[in-house]
Structures are given as C-alpha cells and as structure tokens.
Amino acid sequence: MKRAVVLLSGGLDSATSAVMAKSEGYDIYALSFDYAQRHIVELDSAKKIAKFVGAKDHLVIKFDMSTIGGSALTSNIDVPKDKLPDASSIPVTYVPARNTIFLSFALGWAEVLGAEDIFIGANAIDYSGYPDCRPEYIDAFENMANLATKAAVEGRSRFRIRAPLLNMSKSEIIKKGSNLGLDYSLTWSCYDPQQNGLVYVPCGRCDSCVLRGRGFKEAGLADPA
Amino acid sequence: MKRAVVLLSGGLDSATSAVMAKSEGYDIYALSFDYAQRHIVELDSAKKIAKFVGAKDHLVIKFDMSTIGGSALTSNIDVPKDKLPDASSIPVTYVPARNTIFLSFALGWAEVLGAEDIFIGANAIDYSGYPDCRPEYIDAFENMANLATKAAVEGRSRFRIRAPLLNMSKSEIIKKGSNLGLDYSLTWSCYDPQQNGLVYVPCGRCDSCVLRGRGFKEAGLADPA
Numbered sequence: 001m002k003r004a005v006v007l008l009s010g011g012l013d014s015a016t017s018a019v020m021a022k023s024e025g026y027d028i029y030a031l032s033f034d035y036a037q038r039h040i041v042e043l044d045s046a047k048k049i050a051k052f053v054g055a056k057d058h059l060v061i062k063f064d065m066s067t068i069g070g071s072a073l074t075s076n077i078d079v080p081k082d083k084l085p086d087a088s089s090i091p092v093t094y095v096p097a098r099n100t101i102f103l104s105f106a107l108g109w110a111e112v113l114g115a116e117d118i119f120i121g122a123n124a125i126d127y128s129g130y131p132d133c134r135p136e137y138i139d140a141f142e143n144m145a146n147l148a149t150k151a152a153v154e155g156r157s158r159f160r161i162r163a164p165l166l167n168m169s170k171s172e173i174i175k176k177g178s179n180l181g182l183d184y185s186l187t188w189s190c191y192d193p194q195q196n197g198l199v200y201v202p203c204g205r206c207d208s209c210v211l212r213g214r215g216f217k218e219a220g221l222a223d224p225a
Numbered sequence: 226m227k228r229a230v231v232l233l234s235g236g237l238d239s240a241t242s243a244v245m246a247k248s249e250g251y252d253i254y255a256l257s258f259d260y261a262q263r264h265i266v267e268l269d270s271a272k273k274i275a276k277f278v279g280a281k282d283h284l285v286i287k288f289d290m291s292t293i294g295g296s297a298l299t300s301n302i303d304v305p306k307d308k309l310p311d312a313s314s315i316p317v318t319y320v321p322a323r324n325t326i327f328l329s330f331a332l333g334w335a336e337v338l339g340a341e342d343i344f345i346g347a348n349a350i351d352y353s354g355y356p357d358c359r360p361e362y363i364d365a366f367e368n369m370a371n372l373a374t375k376a377a378v379e380g381r382s383r384f385r386i387r388a389p390l391l392n393m394s395k396s397e398i399i400k401k402g403s404n405l406g407l408d409y410s411l412t413w414s415c416y417d418p419q420q421n422g423l424v425y426v427p428c429g430r431c432d433s434c435v436l437r438g439r440g441f442k443e444a445g446l447a448d449p450a
Contacts, residue, residue: 055278061292063286064287067286068337069337070333082348096333097333097374098333099373100332101329104322107321107322108295108322111292111321121376137369140369141369141373143323143365143368144365144369147361148324148356148357150319150321151358154315222248
C-alpha cells in the first residue's frame with residue numbers, strides 16, 4: 001500500500017482531503033499540531049476523523065506558536081466577527097508561516113515513512129486570503145521539498161504536495177466529502193469556540209463559521225455539527 | 226536598527242554567522258530549538274552566544290522530533306565515528322527536513338518582528354553532505370518564503386535567507402569569526418557528548434568533532450573549547 005501523510009486540523013477541509021486520499025487507496029498517516037491555537041478543541045475532531053478514515057498512525061506534534069504571536073489565533077487579538085472575508089486583505093487570523101511549518105514537519109515524517117504524497121486541505125476559493133493557501137505557494141513548497149531531503153536528492157522519492165481542494169468552492173468540497181461518506185458532524189471549524197457549560201459551541205460569526213455555513217447552504221445540505 | 230533572525234544551534238558555524246550579522250549592524254533575534262536532539266547540551270552554548278552577540282531576544286522553541294525519528298541525532302541509531310564525511314553519501318546524522326522546519330519558524334518570527342533577513346550557518350564545503358545545506362536549497366526556500374507570507378505578498382517585506390558561510394571552508398569560517406572577536410570556547414559541536422562526572426565532553430570522533438578539529442588545524446589556531 002502506498003502511504004500518504006495527511007495534515008488534519010480537525011476542520012472541514014482537511015477532513016475532506018483525508019477521505020479523498022483514502023478514496024485513492026492510500027494508507028493514511030495523519031498529522032496534527034497542538035500549537036497553542038485558540039481553538040484547540042479542533043484536535044478532538046482531528047482524532048475522531050483520523051479514526052474515521054482508518055489512519056495507520058496519528059501524530060500530534062506540540063509546540064507553542066504564541067511565543068511568536070502575530071495572529072488572532074495564537075495571541076491576545078480579537079477574532080473578527082460578522083464580516084465575510086474578501087480578497088482585498090488578509091485578516092488577523094492569518095498565522096505567520098503556519099502552513100510552511102506544518103508542511104515542513106509533514107515532509108520530515110513523509111521521508112521517514114517512505115511516503116511521497118502529502119495532503120493538505122488548502123483552498124484558494126472560499127478562503128480567508130491566506131497567502132500559504134495559494135497554488136503558487138504550494139508549487140514553491142513542493143519544489144523546495146525536493147531539494148531539501150535526502151530521499152529526493154538520492155532519487156528514492158519525489159515528494160508531491162497534494163492540495164485536492166485548491167480550486168473547489170466550499171459547497172463543492174462539502175458535496176465531494178458527502179459523496180465519499182464523510183460524516184461532517186466529526187469536524188470543527190470555529191476559530192473562537194464559546195464555552196457553554198462543559199461543551200464548546202461554534203461562535204457562528206467568525207470567518208471560518210461563516211464560510212462553513214455558506215458552504216452547506218450552497219450545497220443544499222444541513223450542517224450536522 | 227534593522228533586525229535579523231539568526232538561527233543559533235550553539236555550534237561553531239551558527240555562532241560565526243551570528244557575529245557576521247552583528248558586524249553588518251543588525252539587531253539580533255536569536256532562535257534555537259529544543260527538538261529532543263542527542264546533543265541538547267548545545268543549547269547551553271546557544272544561550273552564551275546569544276548573550277555574547279548582544280541578542281535583543283533569544284527564543285527557544287521546543288518540540289519533539291524523536292516521534293518522527295529517522296536520524297542518529299533524534300533516535301536510537303549510533304552516531305558514526307572515526308570517518309571523515311565524504312560527498313558520496315549522506316550520513317545517518319541527517320535529520321529529515323530539519324533546516325526546513327527551523328527556517329519555517331524563523332520565517333514566522335521574522336514576519337512578526339518586521340525582519341527581512343534570516344541568517345543560517347549552513348555550509349556546503351566542509352559539511353556532512355546534508356541536502357538542506359546546499360545553495361539550491363537555500364534559494365528554493367527563499368523563493369517559497371516570499372510566496373508564503375502576508376508581509377511579502379502585501380509588498381512590505383522581501384525575505385532573504387542569508388547563508389554567509391555557504392562557500393567557505395571550515396578554516397576560513399574559523400578565521401573569519403576569530404577576526405570578528407568570536408570566542409569559540411562558547412561553542413559546542415559534538416553530536417554525541419560523553420558524560421564525565423557532572424560535565425559533558427566532546428567525543429572527538431563524530432563528523433562534527435572531526436570537521437571542527439580539522440578546521441582549527443588548517444586555520445593554524447588552537448581550539449579553545
């Protein structure tokens with residue numbers, strides 16, 4: 001069986017990318033990060049999704065990005081509410097170099113596993129304008145990856161950064177995952193979880209909640225979460 | 226004052242790159258990693274060197290690369306001894322994607338600091354053949370960095386990966402640092418420290434010790450460490 005490292009945040013996009021990797025016949029090695037994110041509750045979802053797709057292993061790497069800061073997701077900056085993200089500016093929920101850090105760990109693990117494919121749920125249509133979700137970034141990372149690694153330089157591996165959602169709308173993503181049997185009740189999207197007694201509930205108003213809500217509506221499906 | 230993020234392992238090369246950055250007039254923001262490396266004693270040296278160069282800040286980011294493994298420096302593989310590294314093979318001390326992970330964190334911090342320059346002590350002459358120390362890798366990372374980040378995409382920053390030692394021999398590096406007043410007794414090179422009572426001593430036989438010894442000899446200087 002061919003192996004793939006699949007970045008799994010616990011969100012809707014990465015869960016869909018995981019079931020797409022599964023449908024291509026890969027053995028899934030799921031990789032998540034505990035980076036002091038505000039919405040660390042997403043890791044509970046990542047664990048459920050890893051189990052759902054039958055991941056052979058699920059690694060959670062822990063480091064503290066709040067020491068670097070610069071983002072509403074890792075420091076004491078308010079998460080914007082009630083406005084749709086637009087292409088004209090990158091919002092404060094951007095985390096400096098986050099996908100680059102995540103993909104770098106994925107690359108290291110892929111090399112050790114003998115995997116050539118790294119799946120990331122990056123999307124450049126219904127997204128928040130993050131630069132590290134655009135096709136030109138993905139291509140540049142892949143090029144760098146094949147110069148960075150022993151396996152590539154010695155000709156044993158040719159790494160591919162697989163971003164199957166890159167050019168899909170949110171509703172297309174949801175339809176695709178639904179067709180592949182993904183249970184979206186397992187996923188978590190909200191950047192700013194609200195505590196209600198012992199449980200966390202989505203705020204319903206951050207970029208990520210708004211994009212999710214719109215996606216389900218456009219797909220003509222009810223959000224089970 | 227212009228700012229630079231300087232990767233500081235505690236070794237000879239990164240210490241030299243730090244004093245070179247200092248000599249160019251940068252405010253130094255030193256960045257080190259506690260990644261479960263076998264020679265974690267190097268971090269004591271990194272702290273001393275950061276102080277020596279008057280770093281404005283010194284961040285140590287902690288994560289566990291032993292869960293990824295695949296290297297003699299992070300897992301239970303013996304460190305090779307008594308043979309000079311050669312260009313024909315990459316030794317087991319190679320850590321998958323290490324410089325990519327280190328530079329990615331440096332990129333995130335640089336973006337938050339408003340720094341454009343990231344110094345790395347990579348060297349492609351007297352080295353162990355690690356792919357992520359070669360000029361083509363450094364160029365590819367820099368290209369990716371300028372597509373990955375909000376500051377670059379919005380035109381506020383143009384990131385540069387500065388590897389001033391890239392084409393210098395070890396003896397040239399040592400002479401350069403000595404001329405800039407670097408105290409090499411602060412540095413630590415050995416991959417496989419031996420415990421002698423309460424202190425650690427270099428093995429004298431690993432790649433890193435051998436390259437260091439040869440460099441001082443060729444420079445006609447005594448190693449103060």
